[in-house]
Amino acid sequence: MTQTNIAILTVQGMSCTSCASRVERGLNATQGISGVSVDFKASKVHFNYESSALLDKATGVLSDLGYPAQVA
Template identity: 40%
Template sequence: MESTLKIQNLKCGGCANTIVTQLSKLIGVSMVTVNNDTDEVHFNYNSETELKTVKKRLSELGYPMIGEANPLPKKAKSFVSCAIGRLNKK
């Protein structure tokens, strides 16, 4: 199955790199792409369990879904994820 999720706090290629790296590590999740222009994450998954896992992981990284709470700690996490993504960018 395929899904595209609209997320918050997506700022740059560093953010995108972190998201792709972290979601690609999840079992049952593949073909992860991030569109910075539309704030969207697109991926393939095997079951609803993986979809829930992806949403949870994105939120943990500081990128909650559009419409979800986005308190200051989540925004701060996204800046950390962004910095890590920039450092690990190839």
């Protein structure tokens, strides 16, 4: 069984539900990431990931979407 870790990222630039949906879709499309939950009002995203490399991948995906992120 693969160990699952929980990440909380602070995301810049999310100002509406459309932004939150874009962030959610981007992370859900990343293999090894699951359980994505976005709170655009708090500028946070929570998700489960399988390896530390996926945490870096997630921040890269968000940056590519125009939403720079860092570990909260």
